[in-house]
Amino acid sequence: MGIEALIWAAALAVPPSAVIAAYAFGIRGKRFYILGVGCACVLVAAALAPLPLRLLAQPAWLGHPLGPLPLVLVPFAALLWLLTVMVTPTGRMNEATLARTAAVCLLSMGSFLTASAWLLVLFWAGTVAVYVAGHAEPAYERARRVAAVYMGLSVILLAAGVGLTSWGVGPAAARIGAGLILAAAMIRQGIFPFHAWVPEIFERGRIGPAAMFGAPQLGTYAALVLAAPHASPALLQTVSVLALVTALYGALLALFQRDARRGCGYLFVSQSALVLAGLDLPSREALVGSLILWVSSGLALAGLARCVLVLEARRGRQSLDRFHGGYDRMRVLASCFMILSLAVMGFPATLGFVGGEMLVRGAVETFPALGLSVIAAGAFTGLAVMRMYFSLFCGRRDAGAHLSLLRSEGFGFGLAALLLLGLGLAPRGLVRVLDRAGAAAIERRGVGNARP
Amino acid sequence: MSPDEALRTAVLACFAAPALALAAVAAPSFFRRPLPEGRAGAIVQTGMLSCLAALLAAALLWDRAGGAPAVLALGGGWVTGGAFAFDLVVDGWSLGFAILSVAICGVVSAFSFRYLHQERGFHRYFILLVAFVLGLLLVSLAGSIEVLYAGWEVMGLSSALLVAFFHERPAPVESGFRVLAFYRIGDACMLAAAALLHHWSGSGSLAMLFSRSGAEAALTPGHAAAIAVLLIAAAGAKSALLPFSTWLPRAMEGPTPSSAVYYGALSIHAGCFLLLRASPLLSQSPLARGLAASAGAATAIYAALVTRAQSDVKSRLCFSSLTQVGIIFVEIALGLKVLAFLHMVGNACYRLLQFLSAPNILHDIHELENDLGGSIAQAGAPAGASARWLYLLALERGFLDGMIERCIVQPVAQAVSRLDRLDRRLCGSLPGLAREAADGD
Known part of the structure; x- marks a missing residue:
């Protein structure tokens, strides 16, 4: 990592660290929230700083094995934090929660920047610890235990896999290590048969931290950076097939859910499975499509989960069995929910369309049946999010009081929606950067296997 | 300005006009400052008229240039390296359907401006209507399968959201969702066709697919048949062909002007138009031709039967329209392209007139019945067990x-x-x- 990269990493670490330090030093109340919002805005600006500084053209300064990938993923993590800080209802976000979101953001950005496998294991375990610590209350007992069991297992597998791949025991051990890393990634991403914990933590835990924990997709990142160079093509293809089955399964189950939180959980399962599937396919187009989908679905699903949280704060738990109404009293939220939904379903003029199309084409190119399952998953996902929209916003007019959004909430949702639309209409810059990252990822495949 | 540049400018203008109208009406509504009804209506109508004028200018320019099909690459490599081609094709079929679509939408927007006066969702209606026009333009002028798919999706979503227009009641929302579910089947088939076309021919160009020699050169008969069957399924879902017909009566939950433009006039014919464009592909595959003809014939018989037993005017009209759509599919399968296009234009205009005049006629009938003091309907019960069974079958839409x-x-x-x-x-x-x-x- 060069000096520019170190300066950038240090600048990125300051805002979330400031929030954590302020919490540790006992700053509380409104001042703390203002500090949180300010730091999140500064972080987004710092994350986007390399773009106007022309550091994008020569990503070698980053010293990252996947070239310019961190230049997309780091702003993505920063945006997720900004979205969280702006739109989480104050009743649901105390000072400790805000500090934890800063810690998760810091750890996610650290993961996306590091080329060291052991640091990645540390950051991975750190996010798990922060998530589990955020569910200390007895009401979240089940979510805490489920997450602890699954995530604990994933940390052990990841550490074992990294040990086997990095200690140079031999190609066979490296392949086993890659398999263990892929297993850890599958658990973290909720790939069949390790999927059950994701909807569970959405339903029975806190939905905001669940979204913040799931949206950056560290499992996918670990699979791409740590496992892909050592794994055999057959293993990668097996993971792809399992991920596509999961994508279809998650979308189908999301479509028939009765609870909005659980529905969000299955949508996360489906979308993150699609991303992982594309990254493990041998096609570069599928890989780039997956990288785009990573950003698009992460932002859109985090936004959708926050919309559900905002609605819950105003009118309690949201069932999908009936129509809750209130469209006329919260048009901005309904419009943003619609745009985020469209991005999830891959509607034209959203970023999801570009990613989805490229993924489908790449998957068909590899094996037509796989491509068709991506299409089916997309169709079910579209129906699931639209059903959610109809259920949450359509129906009676007198849907309770205090439904209008706060200015910060409107700004946060509006920003996410505009980003997804803007990048969908003018995706060339983003695609070019991710295409280079995809080329680097394809080049690295099998490199580990070739070692003596 | 060269003739090619003039044509390109005219075609771009026909997209820009409704897009600007959409932005002008949608943006203030998003920021909770909706435009006054009069201004919103004027913007939409100006957008429609400008679009129509641009299309007529494009038709004139195209005719002067010799009338040969022209492909306009408006955003070559829109995403990267030409992977997504934003191509448009200008020929008689595309311009004809686009002009018909915009003219009908313009008439309906003028009608709706008064029909939906002071309606709660006034702005939402016009936003969706203009989005539909944009979708139709994309479908009409699509030169690459990505553009076609994008237009297809925009049309489908705007259609489903207009079915659920009166969203304070559960029934329209449930119907809107059901319509969307059927449309998603069609969209999935379209996307599969797009992906397979790229996979097998290495290109998403519809100009190639829409010309007989191009389709034959790029695709083997088996591949052509597979893509044609997927396109027939996509067209069938959009045009409510059997076995997708069940969404059609549910779609009548929307406001009457939207029912007129979507299910009487345009949306229901979009499938016919797609198949008409893809007829060189159909001609390569007897299987696909047979499928299109049999689905069309079965739908025509089914819809003709169901029409006779419907008790409300909108359902009756939409099934009448579907009868003709079934026949148009048969005509396309038989290779009668000009007849099919004329049939499509005639049916669209006639159904539009019927849908839009239906509320007035109903009003007049009710007035007359009030004056006469009784019903003027003379419906007799069908005689015989088989007739009664047939009647029940038609009444319950099979x-x-x-x-x-x-x-x-x-x-x-x-x-x-x-x-x-x-x-x-x-x-x-x-x-x-x-x-x-x-x-x-």
Whole structure:
């Protein structure tokens, strides 16, 4: 990592660290929230700083094995934090929660920047610890235990896999290590048969931290950076097939859910499975499509989960069995929910369309049946999010009081929606950067296997 | 300015006009400052008229240039390296359907401006209508399959949201969702066709697909048949052909002007137009031609039967329209392209007139009945057991809705519910949670 990269990493670490330090030093109340919002805005600006500084053209300064990938993923993590800080209802976000979101953001950005496998294991375990610590209350007992069991297992597998791949025991051990890393990634991403914990933590835990924990997709990142160079093509293809089955399964189950939180959980399962599937396919187009989908679905699903949280704060738990109404009293939220939904379903003029199309084409190119399952998953996902929209916003007019959004909430949702639309209409810059990252990822495949 | 540049400018202008109108009406509504009705209506109508003028200018320029099909690459490599081509094709068919579409939407927007006066969703209606026009323009002028798919999706979503226009009541929303579900089947088929076309021919160019020599050169007969069957399924879902017909009466929940433009005039004919464009592909495959003809014929018979037993005017009109759509499919399958296009134009205009005048006619009939003091309808019960059975079959629209519910929706819902319970049990069986799960059960 060069000096520019170190300066950038240090600048990125300051805002979330400031929030954590302020919490540790006992700053509380409104001042703390203002500090949180300010730091999140500064972080987004710092994350986007390399773009106007022309550091994008020569990503070698980053010293990252996947070239310019961190230049997309780091702003993505920063945006997720900004979205969280702006739109989480104050009743649901105390000072400790805000500090934890800063810690998760810091750890996610650290993961996306590091080329060291052991640091990645540390950051991975750190996010798990922060998530589990955020569910200390007895009401979240089940979510805490489920997450602890699954995530604990994933940390052990990841550490074992990294040990086997990095200690140079031999190609066979490296392949086993890659398999263990892929297993850890599958658990973290909720790939069949390790999927059950994701909807569970959405339903029975806190939905905001669940979204913040799931949206950056560290499992996918670990699979791409740590496992892909050592794994055999057959293993990668097996993971792809399992991920596509999961994508279809998650979308189908999301479509028939009765609870909005659980529905969000299955949508996360489906979308993150699609991303992982594309990254493990041998096609570069599928890989780039997956990288785009990573950003698009992460932002859109985090936004959708926050919309559900905002609605819950105003009118309690949201069932999908009936129509809750209130469209006329919260048009901005309904419009943003619609745009985020469209991005999830891959509607034209959203970023999801570009990613989805490229993924489908790449998957068909590899094996037509796989491509068709991506299409089916997309169709079910579209129906699931639209059903959610109809259920949450359509129906009676007198849907309770205090439904209008706060200015910060409107700004946060509006920003996410505009980003997804803007990048969908003018995706060339983003695609070019991710295409280079995809080329680097394809080049690295099998490199580990070739070692003596 | 060269003739090519002038044509390109005119075609771009026909997209820009409704896009600007859409932005002008949608943006203030998003920021909770909706425009006054008069201004919003004027903007939309100006957008429609400008679009129509641009299309007529494009038609004139195209004719002067010799009338040969022209491909306009408006955004070559829009995403990267030409992977997504934003190509438009300008020829007689595309311009004809685009002009018809914009003219009809313009008439309907003028009608709706008064019909929906002071309606709560006034702005939402016009936003969706203009989005529909944009979708139709994309479908009409599509030169690459990505553009076609984008337009297809925009049309579908705007259509479903207009069915659910009166969203304070559950029935329209449920109908809107059901319509969307059928459209998604069509969209999935379209996307599959797009991906397979790229895979097999290495290009998404519709100019190639729409010319007989191009299609023959780029695709083997088997591949051509597979893509043609997928396109027939996509067209069938959009045009409510059997077995997708059940969404059509549900779509009547929307406002009458939207029913007129979508299910009387344009949306229902979009499938016919797609098949008309893809007829060189059909001609390569007897299987696809047979499928299109049989689906069209079966739909025509079914819809003709159902029309006669419907009790409300909108359902009756939409099934009448569907009867003609079925016949148009047969005509396309037989290779009668000009007849099919003229039939499409005639049916669209005639149904539009019927839909828009229906509320007035109903009003006049009610006035007349009030004056006469009784009903003027003279409906007799069908005589004979078979006639009664046929009547019941027609009245219940062939029991298709119930069959789909019983044979597809319910079994899938039950299977999914079982899987969901299994997932919950799996988590409940984890160490430390087994007791809680047992208590819960």
